Amino acid sequence: MKPPRSLLSLPPILNAFVSLIPGLGQLLRGYITRAILIFSFVASLYGLVLWRLDDAKIAVTVLPPSIDTADLSRPQETTLTYAVVAIIFAVLGHLWGIFDAYVCAGHKPSPPRLGMTFLIIGTLVVGSDITEINIAKAVREIDDIVPRLSQILWPWNPEKILYRDKENFDGVALWETPCQEDGPVEQPEPVEGQPYLEIAPDCGDPSGGRLPNGRRREGTEVTLKGYNYRPNEQAELIINPASIPEFRVVVDGERVRVTPDDNGQFELSFVMPNFTIPSTTVGAVPVRIIVRQQKEIGSPKLVKEFWLSLEAIIETIFLALMATAFGLILAVPMSFVAARNLMATNIITLTIYYLVRLFMNVVRSIEPLIWALIAIVWVGPGPFAGVIALTIHTIAALGKLYSESIESIDDGPIEAIQATGADRLQTIMYAVVPQVVPPFVSFTIYRWDINVRMSTIIGAVGGGGIGAILVQWIRIGDYDSVGIAVWMIAIVVTILDYASARIRERYV
Amino acid sequence: MDAPVLRIENLSKTYEDGTQALVDVSFEIRKGEFLVIIGLSGSGKSTLLRCINRLVEPTSGHIWFDGIDIAQVKGTKLRSTRRQIGMIFQQFNLVKRSKVITNVISGRLGYLNPLWSVVGYVPPQVRQDAFQALQQVGIAEKAQNRADALSGGQQQRVGIARALMQKPKIILADEPVASLDPVLAYSILDYLEKLNREHGMTVLCSLHYLDLVQRYADRVIGLRDGKIVYEGSKADIQNITDTQFRQIYGEEAQRLGGGLTGGLQKG
Incomplete structure (x- = not known):
């Protein structure tokens, strides 16, 4: 390469001096690309550093003095440090530019490796600050993610994803509060083969509330005698006051449990715990006191989250399928008017070609996620919105791929069919269509594959499918279920990926 | 061999990039004739054949066929004219x-x-x-x-x-054997010859190899740079002179073998 023509031949020292404005020396010597590169890099780096410094200053001035900046997740010193490091590299790059201008004035400069290295490092430093990259934090807080990640990666623990139905074996005694004057509380009749309880006393007060001397009121101590239980199987104490749901009694953080002896009998004393009595109650509140043995019956079953995930992934597959099908139907006609070789005949068809192309490029450049948000406004959240969003994007994407494969077909057959006196429609059906079927099939299957992957994301913003429940489980921290859903997605995507590759292989 | 099936008058074609593919070409084909066009690649043979069925739009001139000027017809009329003109291609298409x-x-x-x-x-x-x-x-x-x-x-x-x-009333053949082995070339041209002899089909064929031309042509037209530089009967082409040969194929062209088995090496 010959040195280019200089605009102004200054002596080397002077040429270096004018390069205090980055790139000016190079520009004067006619190295225009080099000049633009150096100027834009150095100037933008200085600009970015100034902005970050300004940010750091604002952070100091707007905070009330009572707030210690060290408490913030990102103290302004960090920004300051980054900015200073970036300045050093910016200045190094600038100085190199001046030196380079000195060299340029003499002979052809070598490739700007060193200078570009300085400037690129400086840019990456500023970038780390802007995006708040904090590797130390990522390492320090790794414990937050490891257990969850292991749950997600392996959700298939039998005790987590399997359960068995339970059968209750209840003995029930009746108790009331406060005590009434009308004699003992009537107890249920013992039933043959069922356990039963004897209770004493059969009335009293629950715990809670304050006595006039300020001390917490202790509840009545109740003694239960159980008969006819299954021997040596643990039983739980459960209390069910009228009008509120039953609850297990917990004392000192432990559930109250009892194990009947060999005859199926036990004796259990406990202090009546606190429970809320509705303020509208008149007279005594009846309370059912239950001692319950439970037995798992039937075969193990998969948890309902598994079935939910399965339903959702099926919904996702069909969501993608419907979007691909609608996209196909609409993209095929569109692709023919977006193929230059078919539309270049006159100015009208060519205008249509440009308009359709423009439409497809605009639609394609908007992500399906955005289309989903728009579709939700239109038809409300759910899989239909997802179908609309993916269909819109699929039309544009497939239309472009289809039209490009139409443009790349062999012109020979078209010429030959035209020469037989066929009209345009016949030419398309006989010469164009047979040639484009294989690429169309291939692109369509590929698109379905993409749509399945995209629809998992679209669910997250309300477009239906597995993404919807996945996001919900992440929010409530149910990482076992997240794992199930993630596995379903991975399995389906893997199978589809493999299948689409095989089908495309066969068709092309 | 009587009335002309096709008459070309002052046909010219200039492409958009300024290339003059055909310059004022005029000739006619009589019914049942086997007319061969020879010339180098780029001499205008393909353009000439494609102008006749309007795969290429001629710039000026007339193409008289069956009482109409193909160069002027449009739409349905063009398609009904095209269907009477068969075409076979070098790449088969x-x-x-x-x-x-x-x-x-x-x-x-x-x-x-x-x-x-x-x-x-x-x-x-x-x-x-x-x-x-x-x-x-x-x-x-x-x-x-x-x-x-x-x-x-x-x-x-x-x-x-x-x-x-x-x-068709006429078959246009654009280098029909150029993509084939020489042995196969004869068999394909034999079919065209059979159509021509037994069914009276008019054939307009462009060819490369001189020995094929000598074997099959009733009449020969030589094209060079879009102009007709040679016209000869079956007898003429059997005894083509070196001068005539160079007129068609240019100064650097070498005749291989010569005489009946003459071929050509492209310059």
Whole structure:
């Protein structure tokens, strides 16, 4: 390469001096690309550093003095440090530019490796600050993610994803509060083969509330005698006051449990715990006191989250399928008017070609996620919105791929069919269509594959499918279920990926 | 051999990039004639043939065929004219993924209702005719094969069968054997010759090899840089002189063998 023509031949020292404005020396010597590169890099780096410094200053001035900046997740010193490091590299790059201008004035400069290295490092430093990259934090807080990640990666623990139905074996005694004057509380009749309880006393007060001397009121101590239980199987104490749901009694953080002896009998004393009595109650509140043995019956079953995930992934597959099908139907006609070789005949068809192309490029450049948000406004959240969003994007994407494969077909057959006196429609059906079927099939299957992957994301913003429940489980921290859903997605995507590759292989 | 089937008058073609492919070309073909056009690549042979059925738009001049000027017709009239002019191509131009029979049937499209092509319906009579055309070129047993499963020679026979389906008054053949082995070249040209001799089909054919020209042509036109530089009868071409040869193929061209077996080396 010959040195280019200089605009102004200054002596080397002077040429270096004018390069205090980055790139000016190079520009004067006619190295225009080099000049633009150096100027834009150095100037933008200085600009970015100034902005970050300004940010750091604002952070100091707007905070009330009572707030210690060290408490913030990102103290302004960090920004300051980054900015200073970036300045050093910016200045190094600038100085190199001046030196380079000195060299340029003499002979052809070598490739700007060193200078570009300085400037690129400086840019990456500023970038780390802007995006708040904090590797130390990522390492320090790794414990937050490891257990969850292991749950997600392996959700298939039998005790987590399997359960068995339970059968209750209840003995029930009746108790009331406060005590009434009308004699003992009537107890249920013992039933043959069922356990039963004897209770004493059969009335009293629950715990809670304050006595006039300020001390917490202790509840009545109740003694239960159980008969006819299954021997040596643990039983739980459960209390069910009228009008509120039953609850297990917990004392000192432990559930109250009892194990009947060999005859199926036990004796259990406990202090009546606190429970809320509705303020509208008149007279005594009846309370059912239950001692319950439970037995798992039937075969193990998969948890309902598994079935939910399965339903959702099926919904996702069909969501993608419907979007691909609608996209196909609409993209095929569109692709023919977006193929230059078919539309270049006159100015009208060519205008249509440009308009359709423009439409497809605009639609394609908007992500399906955005289309989903728009579709939700239109038809409300759910899989239909997802179908609309993916269909819109699929039309544009497939239309472009289809039209490009139409443009790349062999012109020979078209010429030959035209020469037989066929009209345009016949030419398309006989010469164009047979040639484009294989690429169309291939692109369509590929698109379905993409749509399945995209629809998992679209669910997250309300477009239906597995993404919807996945996001919900992440929010409530149910990482076992997240794992199930993630596995379903991975399995389906893997199978589809493999299948689409095989089908495309066969068709092309 | 009587009235002219086709008369070209002052035909010129200048491409958009300024290339003058044809300059004031005039000649005529009589009914039942086997007219061969020779010349180097780029001499305008393909452009000339493609102007005749308007695959290429001529810049000026007239193409008289069956009482009409092809250079002026449009729309339906153009298509009904095209269907009377069969064409076979150097690269065969078959739809490779379609069946052989479908390729042959496509030759009849100019006669069929366009709407039928959308649903893929072909009248039984047309299908029968297509089988007959394939029989005529001797590959009826390949009817259900895909076109790209055939050898080059077989593909060109399909090309001929497709042209026959047009029930043409004239066949244009653009270098029909240039992509084939020399041995196959004879068999393809034999078919054209048979059509010409036995059915009185008018043939306008461009060829490369001088020995083929000497063997098949009734009459020869030499093109160079879009102008006619040579015109000769069957007898003339058998005894083509070196001077005439250089006129057509340029100063650097070498005659190989010479005489009847003369070929040419491109300059």
